[in-house]
Amino acid sequence: MNRCLHYVLILVLLSLMNSAAFARDENGLLALIQLPNNGIPSVIERSGTFNAVLQNEAALSLSKDTESIPLEAVWTRLPGGDYSAACTIDESVPLGVYALEARHGDQVDINKRAVYVIEEVPDNYLAAHVTDVHIGKERSPSKGVDTFTAIVNEINASDAILTLITGDLSESSDPDQFRQFLEIMDLCDTPTFVLPGNHDRGKNYYELFFGPLTYAFTFGKDGYLSFDTKDYLIASEFSGQDNFLYYYRRQIRPTRWSIGITHRYDVSMGLRSQITLFVDDPLDYLLCGHVHREAEERDGIPWGQTRIIITPAAVDGVFRFLKIDETGLHAQESIHLGMTPLDKN
Amino acid sequence: MVLSLLLLCSQVGLGQTGLVAYIAGGTQNYSQLSIVDVSTGQSEYIGESALDAFPAWSPDGRCVAYQSRNADGVCIRLAYPREDIPDEALTHQYPVNTDPAWSADGKRLAYISYTDSNPFPLIQVYDFETAQESTWGGDQQGFVSVAWLASTDLMQALNPEDLEDVKTAGLLKLRDEAEKTGVLTAIGVSTDTPPLSTELYVVTPSYSLPLLPLLTTDSSRFVKYGLRPDHKARQIAFESNEGGDREIFVLGRRGIINVSNHPAADWNPVWSPDNNWIIFESFRNGRCGLYSLLVNTGNISPLIVDTAYNCWAADWSPDGKWIVFVSDMDGVPQLYRIRPDGSQLKQLTEAAHAALSPVWQPKTKEMETTAK
Numbered sequence: 001m002n003r004c005l006h007y008v009l010i011l012v013l014l015s016l017m018n019s020a021a022f023a024r025d026e027n028g029l030l031a032l033i034q035l036p037n038n039g040i041p042s043v044i045e046r047s048g049t050f051n052a053v054l055q056n057e058a059a060l061s062l063s064k065d066t067e068s069i070p071l072e073a074v075w076t077r078l079p080g081g082d083y084s085a086a087c088t089i090d091e092s093v094p095l096g097v098y099a100l101e102a103r104h105g106d107q108v109d110i111n112k113r114a115v116y117v118i119e120e121v122p123d124n125y126l127a128a129h130v131t132d133v134h135i136g137k138e139r140s141p142s143k144g145v146d147t148f149t150a151i152v153n154e155i156n157a158s159d160a161i162l163t164l165i166t167g168d169l170s171e172s173s174d175p176d177q178f179r180q181f182l183e184i185m186d187l188c189d190t191p192t193f194v195l196p197g198n199h200d201r202g203k204n205y206y207e208l209f210f211g212p213l214t215y216a217f218t219f220g221k222d223g224y225l226s227f228d229t230k231d232y233l234i235a236s237e238f239s240g241q242d243n244f245l246y247y248y249r250r251q252i253r254p255t256r257w258s259i260g261i262t263h264r265y266d267v268s269m270g271l272r273s274q275i276t277l278f279v280d281d282p283l284d285y286l287l288c289g290h291v292h293r294e295a296e297e298r299d300g301i302p303w304g305q306t307r308i309i310i311t312p313a314a315v316d317g318v319f320r321f322l323k324i325d326e327t328g329l330h331a332q333e334s335i336h337l338g339m340t341p342l343d344k345n
Numbered sequence: 346m347v348l349s350l351l352l353l354c355s356q357v358g359l360g361q362t363g364l365v366a367y368i369a370g371g372t373q374n375y376s377q378l379s380i381v382d383v384s385t386g387q388s389e390y391i392g393e394s395a396l397d398a399f400p401a402w403s404p405d406g407r408c409v410a411y412q413s414r415n416a417d418g419v420c421i422r423l424a425y426p427r428e429d430i431p432d433e434a435l436t437h438q439y440p441v442n443t444d445p446a447w448s449a450d451g452k453r454l455a456y457i458s459y460t461d462s463n464p465f466p467l468i469q470v471y472d473f474e475t476a477q478e479s480t481w482g483g484d485q486q487g488f489v490s491v492a493w494l495a496s497t498d499l500m501q502a503l504n505p506e507d508l509e510d511v512k513t514a515g516l517l518k519l520r521d522e523a524e525k526t527g528v529l530t531a532i533g534v535s536t537d538t539p540p541l542s543t544e545l546y547v548v549t550p551s552y553s554l555p556l557l558p559l560l561t562t563d564s565s566r567f568v569k570y571g572l573r574p575d576h577k578a579r580q581i582a583f584e585s586n587e588g589g590d591r592e593i594f595v596l597g598r599r600g601i602i603n604v605s606n607h608p609a610a611d612w613n614p615v616w617s618p619d620n621n622w623i624i625f626e627s628f629r630n631g632r633c634g635l636y637s638l639l640v641n642t643g644n645i646s647p648l649i650v651d652t653a654y655n656c657w658a659a660d661w662s663p664d665g666k667w668i669v670f671v672s673d674m675d676g677v678p679q680l681y682r683i684r685p686d687g688s689q690l691k692q693l694t695e696a697a698h699a700a701l702s703p704v705w706q707p708k709t710k711e712m713e714t715t716a717k
Contacts, residue, residue, distance in 0.1 A: 079653055079654040080677065081675075081676060240678050243632070247633070268466075271490075272570065272612070280591050300539065302538075
């Protein structure tokens with residue numbers, strides 16, 4: 001735990017030093033730099049390599065305050081015209097939270113809280129699970145703002161070193177709601193990984209703000225796979241997500257615990273996805289929300305051994321910590337911040 | 346002039362004609378049944394644009410059945426490309442109806458229906474002669490995909506003398522009914538308590554019978570999916586995790602054979618019109634690629650595979666000379682066509698939104714007349 005505390009203190013300190021960084025385009029949308037961003041950051045040890053995705057080849061650097069550390073990049077053209085840059089973090093780079101800065105001609109783009117350079121992720125760590133933030137919800141007294149801010153403050157006061165936000169970031173996919181969500185999320189001291197919920201997909205802004213719907217990352221010994229369950233009747237059977245699910249599931253196969261993160265689970269969602277994730281190569285855990293309540297017996301995944309963890313809604317002032325160690329992922333009692341729960345709809 | 350004529354002849358001879366139905370969009374807000382004319386590359390939106398999905402051509406090539414949202418849930422609609430017949434919705438008993446499959450004579454449609462209260466879906470069959478919908482499968486529920494068997498040949502080949510009495514009796518009853526009504530094959534959930542498993546069923550109006558337990562002892566341990574009978578219903582290709590990962594098996598008169606056999610997932614088998622080849626998707630090279638399998642020899646060769654992009658959702662042209670598929674090789678998934686030997690790759694659609702789920706139009710009477 002000492003090592004964990006040390007790590008968190010470093011993150012807190014460096015996050016404060018980084019607060020002046022500008023991020024994204026003038027509308028808050030992703031621009032030259034698509035990945036990493038503050039919703040899908042890179043958490044990297046020194047001498048490790050992370051991949052950035054950009055609309056053009058560019059001069060890349062890590063920045064915080066007035067300090068700028070140039071990055072060497074190996075570029076690859078991606079299908080669709082984007083470019084991937086494999087960037088290796090030099091041993092001399094100080095630990096901390098960095099913005100990723102890209103310069104292409106006159107174009108300058110900065111993604112805040114995009115790169116976390118760390119010593120190492122401890123074997124035992126605490127993560128926060130937040131879901132159903134619903135920024136903009138009219139029936140919430142503060143339209144979700146106060147509850148989310150209070151939760152971020154609680155996370156910052158804890159030993160958590162990772163935050164997972166599993167969808168319904170906004171109430172109605174409105175750009176202003178996403179911008180407000182980002183403002184509050186950027187107060188969080190830990191790396192924050194987000195994914196879309198059904199409320200985030202009413203318009204097509206989610207991807208413009210956060211990038212891919214399906215992705216995987218490793219955090220220390222553990223593998224996380226984010227996927228999109230916006231519309232379970234049609235989403236997975238032909239859209240191509242199944243291909244990515246298999247691809248990413250295989251990428252995180254060697255990890256200690258394989259942890260799926262999505263917005264909702266329903267037994268009638270696309271069967272191909274369920275077979276991939278729960279039958280052929282079962283995830284150890286699935287984290288989700290959507291139902292605005294604790295898990296009940298009927299919420300289990302009936303295909304086998306994957307354990308489902310459902311956290312009540314952040315808009316009701318509820319979230320939970322997850323303790324992850326050699327024995328598994330242990331969902332702690334959910335934390336209620338004293339707000340009155342709203343009806344789900 | 347001679348060269349032009351040769352090119353024209355080769356174009357006609359290539360079978361590069363007809364329409365491909367597909368789904369444009371594929372987002373929560375937008376997915377619309379569309380067609381692209383393979384010879385001109387012209388695309389046209391023809392569906393309701395109400396989260397359309399799962400297009401299926403009628404055997405005569407005149408009509409596309411597809412699922413689409415309505416006020417009650419999801420219905421099956423019929424669109425008639427290039428004909429002056431309005432798009433129409435079938436009337437359903439249950440609110441959600443998906444994944445339509447035509448009978449070989451084009452007189453019936455089978456699809457999966459979800460009731461309001463029961464999480465285990467049913468098979469419904471719509472009869473166009475009576476305009477009636479009926480439930481198939483007897484008391485069995487929990488069907489997740491369905492396909493027609495074009496004949497009862499495979500069922501007749503099953504030898505009841507080798508079977509236990511109870512199973513034999515079930516098979517005989519089902520076979521008798523199948524001779525009168527036709528027969529479906531389906532993937533259904535075979536257990537109602539966790540862990541769930543799926544089974545390959547044969548289904549008539551009154552009966553449903555798990556097919557593999559007739560032929561093997563430990564079928565219930567495995568989860569099957571991706572069901573595709575061949576065009577004469579003498580073989581059924583399906584997927585199973587028997588062997589530890591997703592493999593493609595072919596059930597036929599020679600028994601059940603693992604035809605893909607690789608430690609990466611293999612799925613979505615599609616028979617060639619002559620039943621000699623299967624195109625399937627495999628991740629054996631990292632990304633999802635298309636591979637072709639010569640069924641009689643088991644020989645597998647890559648059709649289109651790359652470590653940088655995915656290819657999926659293949660379908661054959663009716664003459665077996667082309668394959669249409671989806672790829673994200675240019676970013677947004679679009680339709681492409683290619684020769685079965687991997688040559689003459691060409692992009693068919695170019696749109697800002699995705700093009701998904703292509704199905705090639707069967708030969709129409711008009712095409713056959715022109716060919717003659």
